[in-house]
Amino acid sequence: MSLHGFETRPHNGLTHVIDKGLGPRAWEDVLETCGDYISIVKLGWGTAYVTPNLGRKLEVLREKPVVIGGTFLEAVIAQDKVDEYKRWITGLGLTHVEISDGVIDLERERKLELIADFAADFIVLSEVGSKDAEVVFAPYQWVEWIREELAAGAWKVITEGREGGTAGIYRPTGEMRTGLVDEIVHEIEPSELIFEAPTKSSQAWFVKHFGSNVNLGNIPPEEVIPLETLRLGLRGDTLQEVLLGGETAPAG
């Protein structure tokens, strides 16, 4: 039963979802309702490690790429267990890995080595930006780091926003650092980036500025359907720009 003649424009933006502990029944529901719109699922920071039924959860998620949050790998690096971590995620059947330095001090050389090393066996998402809301880097610095990490083998580079949108490309108040984002996109193809955008206002901003194809990350599972409507112009925030304005979506 379709709505005859009503048209929306397809898009190819990635939707990167953050999970902070949903159970298997909830994930079955999410996948049935909006699995078509989910590109990758991140088990946030160290949540996977404390999930007793992780095997069953991964079984439910088997049709989606799953990646463990970068903060957990940072904890692993601090305990010098990187090889054990590789074996662990291989044993879990994971094909993707996230490499970040948002919490620990990690020398640039070491981070780039880790990216290159993991890239031999995994699809690497690297992340740039601090989780400390007080830490602010200059735009040229972001651009340089992103380029280095792509060159080292990262499939995509994630721009930090935290689960709440309060650090990295956001101010502690949640307001976006739009100048920073514009400067990054001036130098780097948006299709190489995933912007963490946990709130509706930030998602709408990205869709309006970079188009429906923009890659967005840290989307809560319950916001996947709402984000899809933003991308298609089926919500008030983007209806004029996307559905009526006829602007195509150049990001991807």
Next chain:
Amino acid sequence: MSLHGFETRPHNGLTHVIDKGLGPRAWEDVLETCGDYISIVKLGWGTAYVTPNLGRKLEVLREKPVVIGGTFLEAVIAQDKVDEYKRWITGLGLTHVEISDGVIDLERERKLELIADFAADFIVLSEVGSKDAEVVFAPYQWVEWIREELAAGAWKVITEGREGGTAGIYRPTGEMRTGLVDEIVHEIEPSELIFEAPTKSSQAWFVKHFGSNVNLGNIPPEEVIPLETLRLGLRGDTLQEVLLGGETAPAG
């Protein structure tokens, strides 16, 4: 097993719930736990259109009136597909429709015609107020529009608040425009209105000012039980006024 002798007062306020993409298992749970308190379910803005398992979802919701968010009809109007929309929602088995002009420019005449036209076959909820937080209309204007829409055949008129409580009868900060609400209720019976009230503080305000019978809209599914306790005076926010103060609830 009941609590012998403990008494609360029944109410007849409508609870209008907004769904933004829950799956069928979650809805089964919600209906089992608080279906008794749900008057109508709105599938917010264009979410229904992007829900692949919409048929199964409507099957789970079959005992409740379901209405598709007005923003989606606005998109349909903009594409000139109103007849197709009617056939679509008829095919879905829907009996209610929401007609709004919160996003697109719609001439008053045209909106009233649409209300009258749909009212021949559907129960119409019309909505007054802009989704643009910058747009502020005078109270007399709200009153005039509400009267016109009721006269055109609307069953109830919804006062705009958005999913977050940040436009229409709310300031962008989420604070309620209490003077506006008071002026509307001075002229229009509250039983003819549904006030969008997505936050606990706004729900408590309405219950305290207009009584337990007040019709409230855009209630998230997980807030139905909490709202029921507000209506009955079983939560701190309204216990004094509703349960102990002995004030009856005049709104309905």
Next chain:
Amino acid sequence: MSLHGFETRPHNGLTHVIDKGLGPRAWEDVLETCGDYISIVKLGWGTAYVTPNLGRKLEVLREKPVVIGGTFLEAVIAQDKVDEYKRWITGLGLTHVEISDGVIDLERERKLELIADFAADFIVLSEVGSKDAEVVFAPYQWVEWIREELAAGAWKVITEGREGGTAGIYRPTGEMRTGLVDEIVHEIEPSELIFEAPTKSSQAWFVKHFGSNVNLGNIPPEEVIPLETLRLGLRGDTLQEVLLGGETAPAG
């Protein structure tokens, strides 16, 4: 499949969860995924009373201590139905009770009598602090009340924070009254207390200041896994302090 050689430190902090109306399917999911980390489940304020399938819900929760929110007992006290309430919760199979005076005026003597009386048959959690965000008590007053309630037979005393973290030990803005908390803990063993801490920032503050063993309350079900990662230092907010700093957790 474990991560060989990676180590975290066990803790014994209580995690006291607030439910505001989840259904039985959702609870099955929560218990399977993080039941190991849940010490006690509170059915917030009067929600249990309006839950039609309460028996089935309690059946799902049978392996956890369940307690009904103190505000409901306050409503029962106001209607002079305390004996009926005891029979009701006994009939429901509950072993714990919460006694508060956050909404109604209850003389100190009467509250202490109620604690002593219930303590003969139930495990009593008493609560100190007003739900009215305008009401501020001096730290010495909190300390005196907590001591009296422990002496009267309370198993633990809860420090008020509300579901949102906006009263009691919090300012209306959500900011914590850290001076008040420090003074309380200067006089009372933290292991005798449960601090209501519904937000991540407050949870992280407590873990950083009082260690992983701190007892935290009003944790939403979906925040149990995230809180567990905070306690173990597997999230950015506490990774330095707990996992790398080597500080042990003295609270318990």
